[in-house]
Amino acid sequence: MLEKSARVKRLQGSERSQRKISIPQDAIRLDLGEPDLPTPLHIQEAATRAMRDNFTHYGNAFGDEELREAICFSLQRDYGVQRKPDEVLITVGGMEAIHLICATYLNPGDEVLILDPEYSAYADSVALFDGRTIFVPPDGEFSSRFPNH
Numbered sequence: 418m419l420e421k422s423a424r425v426k427r428l429q430g431s432e433r434s435q436r437k438i439s440i441p442q443d444a445i446r447l448d449l450g451e452p453d454l455p456t457p458l459h460i461q462e463a464a465t466r467a468m469r470d471n472f473t474h475y476g477n478a479f480g481d482e483e484l485r486e487a488i489c490f491s492l493q494r495d496y497g498v499q500r501k502p503d504e505v506l507i508t509v510g511g512m513e514a515i516h517l518i519c520a521t522y523l524n525p526g527d528e529v530l531i532l533d534p535e536y537s538a539y540a541d542s543v544a545l546f547d548g549r550t551i552f553v554p555p556d557g558e559f560s561s562r563f564p565n566h
């Protein structure tokens with residue numbers, strides 16, 4: 418049996434990721450981004466069509482070019498943000514993106530501000546790449562507490 422790395426063992430000690438919570442039955446969870454609706458039919462059909470068309474092989478390592486162009490279009494139309502496709506990287510989900518950001522930009526001891534309550538994997542990702550999380554409660558005092566950020 419392979420021994421887990423010291424890095425991963427350190428995460429297992431994380432109090433936040435071990436925290437047990439009890440959730441009242443009628444509570445609305447705000448800590449998870451899991452949609453409570455089924456995947457819309459047109460998305461199911463597009464995915465099925467893509468698989469039938471054999472669109473299942475390796476493509477551009479940065480992500481499908483047509484998808485990156487569509488994301489740039491949406492960023493501009495919906496948020497007024499201008500980006501070029503070569504500034505967009507497709508990941509398999511939010512956590513891969515967060516891991517890549519931490520891996521790319523964090524040096525040991527760098528501080529990362531995370532709004533609290535948070536998705537617990539964010540702090541684990543920061544710890545994995547030797548950063549230090551500072552939890553920021555949503556009390557409206559952000560700018561006075563962190564005037565230089």
Ligand SMILES: Cc1ncc(COP(=O)(O)O)c(C=O)c1O
Nearest residue numbers: 448449450451510511512513536
């Ligand atoms: C707030 C939040 N961030 C990130 C994630 C992880 O996203 P992904 O599954 O796309 O890696 C989740 C998943 O529930 C989430 O709720």
